[in-house]
Amino acid sequence: MQETKKLAQTVKVNPQDNVAIALYDLEAGVRTTENVVTLEKIPQAHKVALKDLHVGDEIIRYGVLLGYANRKIKEGSWINEEMVTLPKMPSLEQMDYDRDYQVALPVAKQGTFAGYENPRGGFAGTRNILAIHTTVQCVSGVLNVAVKKMKQELLPKYPHVDDIVPINHAYGCGVAINAKEAKVPIRSLRNLVHNPNFGGEVMVVALGCEKLTPEMLLEEEDNKSENVIVLQDLPGFEAMIQALMAMAESKLERLNARRRTVLPLDQLCIGMQCGGSDAFSGISANPAAGYAADLLVGAGATVMFSEVTEVRDGVQYLAKRCQSSEVRDKLIGEMAWYDRYLEQGEVDRSANPTPGNKKGGLSNIVEKAMGSIAKSGTAPIAEVLSPGERPRSKGLIYAATPASDIVCGPSQLASGITLQVFMTGRGTPYGLAAAPVIKVCSRNEMKDLWADLIDVNAGAVATGGSTIAEMGGLLFDKIIRVASGEEQSFAEKYQLHNDFCIFNPAPIT
């Protein structure tokens, strides 16, 4: 059985499908696992027709409609994105949730992790980081010079602190701060201050004349002189560096006293996203991540998934899993908001997938959506968050964010994740400064190529060497070990940190 699986040439995900996915580059004349002979070369991860298709015929994968054939396609042919007409986007008007949605989640073998208890309550940290927040990009030049000095002179004195991270961003001034949608970046930056990996310490660098004031960034009780440095109040550059060093040291002293303790998994909050997806992502990496999500949620943990444009075309399947009509309504509201946002820019969902996705075999946004949704597993959706909002519930949470990797990351950090699992098909060296990122690839070839960047290779799920449950279990174990500080991911080890690209849907001025 194992043997046969390993020799598979193609994979058909759902019995209803009339296409299969090539597990390797296939030549013409190869007999697929479904007993169809290829008529031409089929690139790896691309679709092969399992029957003759006529113009207008439905193309089915994951048991759902990907689109319609816009030409005659012979059994055994390659189906590329140009042959598939996109179906109508699901209407947001009548989208029922399933009152009776129930699912038996798999049981994890472990119900605890070693985290940093949050002095402010709520989720625990997986790392112990001094974050230095900023109200405005203007201060970044000075802050970066200071952080370099802090890392050289202060950090080695405080061995229980993992890192010092400046939260530099492009928001704060030169923006329409009273625009309706300014609430998105402001909320994101406000909530980022409370990320559990920052241990409840607050340090903010302001300029003094910016639009985003410390009052707008901080809770009232945090907005005090021991937490906020205003550069315009200080006599020059050297004085700024001194003030920054002194405040950092006082925060480092307190952070350095923290220790990990064994905590129940309901104090863990992680995020999932994918980037550089291919057609394998929906077969191997994302379903394995979905299984790990089910294990985590079953054990009480909180798992966020995101990426509006990537779930939009499968949103009816998410709506069904919403725990209440309120949650469903918020989901629909977020989708409608993003529809309008794209419409205003005179673009639509065809802006996603990327050329790389298409090269990787993803014909369109429906195929990408079904693969993307797979990472949410099967649990009911307990809450839906607007971009950068903090949750009130535990369990599986849909945090509506752009699909852009570099924007989704900071958004989820603002919503409180302390670790991110990142699925990739084509590979990206993505990483976050504020939380470890575990990278999971969809194909063996990716792991072969990027041995020192990919943490977990889910490729064996596609080629038959592993089941989804086995791979999901391995990923769960990895998440617990990294969350507990027993291991670092490669992105963490090499300090691969992307910028804090904050989502600002409002104009700049």
Place this chain on the structure above:
Amino acid sequence: MQETKKLAQTVKVNPQDNVAIALYDLEAGVRTTENVVTLEKIPQAHKVALKDLHVGDEIIRYGVLLGYANRKIKEGSWINEEMVTLPKMPSLEQMDYDRDYQVALPVAKQGTFAGYENPRGGFAGTRNILAIHTTVQCVSGVLNVAVKKMKQELLPKYPHVDDIVPINHAYGCGVAINAKEAKVPIRSLRNLVHNPNFGGEVMVVALGCEKLTPEMLLEEEDNKSENVIVLQDLPGFEAMIQALMAMAESKLERLNARRRTVLPLDQLCIGMQCGGSDAFSGISANPAAGYAADLLVGAGATVMFSEVTEVRDGVQYLAKRCQSSEVRDKLIGEMAWYDRYLEQGEVDRSANPTPGNKKGGLSNIVEKAMGSIAKSGTAPIAEVLSPGERPRSKGLIYAATPASDIVCGPSQLASGITLQVFMTGRGTPYGLAAAPVIKVCSRNEMKDLWADLIDVNAGAVATGGSTIAEMGGLLFDKIIRVASGEEQSFAEKYQLHNDFCIFNPAPIT
């Protein structure tokens, strides 16, 4: 006379004005230079009424209408922003340019500078920098690690190279690349490659699956393997670092062979912008900058000024100075584009000025505009550029960009500036990695406070210690010395570098 000037309490810019500006915090009962007695405390840089004003009366400064009194204001009273109703925005419909606009520009004492001749033709460099461009933010984590290593291990071996600068930005993927307005960020990044400070060398780091491909970023002849590293083609992190180091070294070798030569000023292209303005900006720093601009343009150099929302309310004065109806039409087109852009976000020009501007005495956008326009001097406008465009003309150029300091900077760099002069009232430690920034302050107090951040103090123009022409001449000399590498500005000395915040008016996905 000098004595009297130094004792001035207030300044009236234009004989028609019915307000004066307080040069210091004035108590009630102080006799102003215009022989009016203050009725209450007037904060420094704020306006004092020089006559009784009734509801609906015009408030005049710079000889232009700032707005209408919305309450009774007694002679000697403080006029703050709440008392001034904004006039209607000048209509873009009928805006004549002056066919006969002529001006005698002042004559500079020097017509050359020592720059790096551009191997590709066009403007010369003021610095010799290895820029490493990126197609997408995904690669930034790896690139930053590599650049740190390059600066430690390679840069010391090439003493004639000033710096190695990674051009990290938030664009490239997760964006609506086919949106109408995507041309703005794409053009900006394309043109940034050609900034004269980068010496004609091209080095690009791509991922491999992003929307912004190397083909879109580079001219055809530059898009070759010796200039482009694609991370997805390389076997892992260590291999990426090796490839980046090797390519950087080959570029550094060539850059290191370059030397400064004496060049005519028509090979110099600088930018001007202001940030953290106050009411003094329009009296001292900006008029001095304007005089320096006149000296430069008179000597053949190119000077760009920008910041759409800040000139919008004085655009009729710029239209008059356009050199042809085509230039005027492009100016109007850029203003109309920005009006629509703000409207779409449901904001208007009241989004500018900032709270800091208001605290600094700037009542509204008209007052800010007149102060901002002062930095353009008096020369005719030879060309108007869309954001990130490269000029075809020399002389005074209006480069339409957002007013946001951190967005205007990279936009002007894309348009080819090799040095920026930055006027500030309230102070910002702003700097650019790709070009020296000379900071000019508007008030003596600012220089007293930030002695090691402000390069030129124009405060004496307001307090009577210096004329605009004297200060403009000093600034001209400073520009030539910094451009020629004889001096560093403070931002350059301390390496205060803001991020490359590229203007993207299109949606992200």
